Amino acid sequence: MRLTLSTLSTPIGTSLIVTDDAGTLRALDFEDYRPRMDRLLHRHYGAVELMDGAPPRPIRDALTAYFDGDLTAVDALPTITNGTDFQTRVWAELRRLKPGEVSTYGGISVRIGQPTAVRAMGLANGANPIAIVVPCHRVIGANGSLTGYGGGLHRKEWLLRHEGAGVTG
Template sequence: MSRPARLLLDRAPSPIGELLIVTDEAGALRAMDFQDHEHRLDRLLKTHYGPLRPEPGATPVAIRDAITAYFAGQFEALNTLAWVTNGTAFQHAVWTALTRIPAGETITYSELARRAGRPLAVRAAGHANGSNPLSIVAPCHRVIGMDGALTGYGGGIDRKRWLLAHEKAL
């Protein structure tokens, strides 16, 4: 992936905690996480962008509006967002597969691996899911355990439960 010239960091309220939104100079979404996981976001940015640090800057209106619409129940609004992330080809396949899980539905990690084109790479799909830099936009919260358990979510199981209930998946 291309390296941006600048990264911009903004904050936005949400019903489940303040969001940290990282965009680039072209207005593409690069990363999003929760404020209480700012250390994880910082580590991810260092991994993907090296010494380039985000500076304060406003989130493009289209991104802010889509996030607001999502929390107002218009779940498809996030599907319109342009995003660019660094990562491996397999990670991109997993993150793209996540964006294709409709709101209100869940899939298992084995199904995620299948949809990413590597049906035997269940653990790798789980790891890529856990490395997802686009919280909510690439809806990793829609991936559940084989037994239906709400397993692992970087934002916390309570947020995962809230998001799935919000989307009427629970």
């Protein structure tokens, strides 16, 4: 599979944007987490060839607007992932969380109708290849604390504060 890799400077580091020939977002991560992104791409698609290119204008404009304060600018961006049925249900539910709204792993599990699947939900959240647009950063611990984030806890905290969520570091 051939995909395009582009970069975009953001207030929290250089983002890596992976798109297909149609300009659909397949992955979004950060430059310092490139090995993680490569592992997720391989897990989702098998052998992937990344060709350097410019980010598609709609994605670039939406991400820029998001970081400039239009927190819903990324909501309509089309994405494609190759996760399991369970993962795609989790990721779809994450996209229903509004900016500034947080949920717990247990809360998302309940929302998808599988209240006992908290661990599986956490694994699906961690396997999300599309940061920010599929807002896995909006999932916090049951006690309200920040928990793991594939792009680093400092970014998770920044994103939640940017969105107006009351968080405890």
